[in-house]
Structure formats: structure tokens, C-alpha cells
Amino acid sequence: MRISRRTLLAGAGAAAAAAVVLPGGQQGRAVLDVRRFGARGDGVTDDARAIQTAVAALRPHSTLYFPTGSYRFARHRPAGDAAVVIAGLSDVAVEFGPGAELLMDNLDSTSGTGAGHGLLVHGPASRIALRNIRIRWAGNARRSFGDGIRVLGGPTVAAPPRGWPGPVTGVTLTDCVVQGCPQAGVIMMGVSDIAVSGLRVTGTRADGLHFNACRRARIQDYRAVDTGDDGLALVTYFSPDPAFDADSATFSFPALTDWSNTDFTVADVRVTGGKANGVRMAGAHRVAVTGLAVDGVRSGAAVMVDSAAPGADAGWNYVASRGVRLDDVAASHCDMGIHLLARPGESGDRRFTDFDVAVSDVTLDECDNWSVRAESLTDRQIRGLQVANCRISSSSTTGGNGGLGIGSARDISLADVSIRHTKSVRAFDTVNTGGLKVDRLSVNQP
Structure with missing residues (x-):
């Protein structure tokens, strides 16, 4: 019987699994140590072949393990578009030991564009555990192809359109780090039952x-x-019927559904710097955020909740978010603090104007523009913002604003809001506003 080198290596790795002790003590799981498949982990050798050979040996109830070391991956446009591809598998884990990292060194040498993801999970798959993963890009990437960790599943819908990917459920990310990737640090599409804890993302291009x-x-x-x-x-994007865009790998629906980024619990989030918003929600449904701190977002808002109807010239379309609750929010040195923004169409479709957003226990310091802003970009009024126990302090005169502004909106509720501004600006401003409820609003200039 002839045995290929690949089969021999896989067998050797599986046979040696008993000798590998994971920090988490995963009893009863086959452990595939990438060094047993030929990976050097010296930061110089191209370990692409060894890594992908180890990945090919993954089976249900097994763990891909990277011991201490820097594993350089230099293959341009690898098979499956990622260094590590988990497709059609369940009950598998990827774990990095202390000091281990995957060094993505496959940028185009001329353009600096990316040529693959770090880790890709593709449905159908379930019960995927990613622990202590460190993925770092070598060099200065331009915004292009290549997420740190990418998970692509498919929402459960009746009669899914052709090309709709398979489901992914039960994904956990624990203590993972992504640095300098050409696109998103971690992106999940059409995934259910997710747990993310201890994630650190730095210097992504998206x-x-x-x-x-x-x-x-x-x-x-x-x-x-x-x-x-x-x-x-x-x-979550809008389309007249449930749709999947294969080019961008994005899903869209005609209204809020149980898959519209629904039933999210977010706690203890810190965003520092960045070129857009601290937190953005568009087409989101039943989201609770507690303990959010955003500092130094200069080109967006600490929290942006927005919608865009077809024809709104926004590029993408999304319906208004509902069931959004934010508690214990702090923003400092941002362009804007809390921004509720609608881009309604001419039809006045209420899917794009009727929000349900409640914000409480908010501290907004030194936001350059409005600290709180609720607005429609047309005369179609938006509705559905509640702000309670909000403290605003600013000295900026950008745009002549500095406090709280409401434009083309109704059913806005303000309770116990204080504005302290050191300059003469429009600290509180309303235009085309109806149904405004104010309970204790104070404006002070020291």
C-alpha cells in the first residue's frame, strides 16, 4: 500500500496529539500541532504549506494548535482565500499558545494590497471555538482584501435564494488579537449564537x-x-426581498427580522481613535449596550444609529433600528456624541423613519459638533429617541454647535439633560420638530 507524504504527516500529527497539553486542558480532543506538520514558527520561514497541511487534517472534535512562535504565512492568494480555512466542519477549535502569532506576510509588494484572510470559517459549520488567536499583518497594508477573522454563514429563511451560504452556529472568540489587517478585524455574516470576549483589534483598514x-x-x-x-x-442591509450579494458577501432584508443583528448584548466596550464611528447600528434589532467608552473619534460619532432608503444617495440602504438600549455611555473628544440620522425616501416609508432608541446615563465631553443630534435629511420627520440623565460639556465652536440639536423629528424625549458650554453657541436647537417632551433641561455657560 502506498502512503502519500501528506497522509503520513497528518497521521503523525494525529498520533502525536496525546503528547500535546493545551492550556485549557481539552480532554478527549485530537490536537493537531502545526509544528508536527513542519511549521517552524521562527518568523522567517514561510510556514504556509505546513499550516495548510495541518488544517486539511482537521476533523470534528479536533483542535488546531499553534505553540509559541511566529508563524509566517507568505502565500499570495492561498486556496480558500485564507491561511486557515474551516469549511463544512463542526466541533473544532483553533488555539494559540502563549506568545504564538500568525504573521500574514503576503501583501502585494508593489501596491500593498492584501491577498487573503487570516482565518475563515465557512458554513455549514457549528460549535467553532477560536481561543487566544493572534493575527498580525507584516507591512503597511492599504484598505483591500483580507480580514483578520471572517465567518460566513447564512440566515435561516424560507426558500433561500440561489447561492445562499450554509448556516454557522455556536461561534466563540476568546482573548483574540488582530493587528494591521487590510480590511475588518473580525467580521461575521449570517451567524447565530455568538460569544466574543477579550477581543483586541488595532490598526485595521476597515x-x-x-x-x-x-x-x-x-x-x-x-x-x-x-x-x-x-x-x-x-x-444589516435593505432589499425588497431577502438577498445575498456574493461579491460583498452581505445579506439584506425588506424589514427588521430575527436575523437583523437581533438580540445582541454588548458590555464593556472601549473604542479609541478611528476614522468613522465608535459604534454604528443600521438595521439592528433588540440590542442592549452597557459600559461603552469612546475617545478620539474625529470623523464620526461615538454612537451612530442611521437609516437610508432607496434613492437616498447613500450607496447602501438599511431600515431604522428598533429596540436599541444604551446605558452608561461616555464619549470624549469626538466629532459628535450620539447621532440619530435618517435618510428617508420620497414615499415617507416608516421603515426608514421610525426608530426606537433609548440612551441613559450619558457623559459627553468635548465633542466638536453636536453632542446629541437627531435629524432627518429631508422634511420627512423621524421619531423614536429617548435621552435620560445626560451630561454634556464642551468648549468647541465647530459649526456653531456644541450641545443638542433636533431637526425634522418628532416624539423625542429628553429627561434630566444638562449642557455646559464655555462659548456662545447654539447649545439647544430645534427645527421642524413636534411631540418634543422635555423634563429638566439646563443650559449653562460658566
């Missing part, structure tokens, strides 16, 4: 942590620094 058409997620202890777009984004 969002730090992005969700599209997901459900039932818990995010805790997340830190994003200097992302190229939003620190945390929950975005």
Missing part, C-alpha cells in the same frame, strides 16, 4: 468588529484602537 445579519450574540470586554472605519458595526 471596521474593527463587524456583524451583518446575525442573531443571538454576546460581546464583552472588547477594545478597538485606530480602526480604519467603525470600531463596532451592526449593519
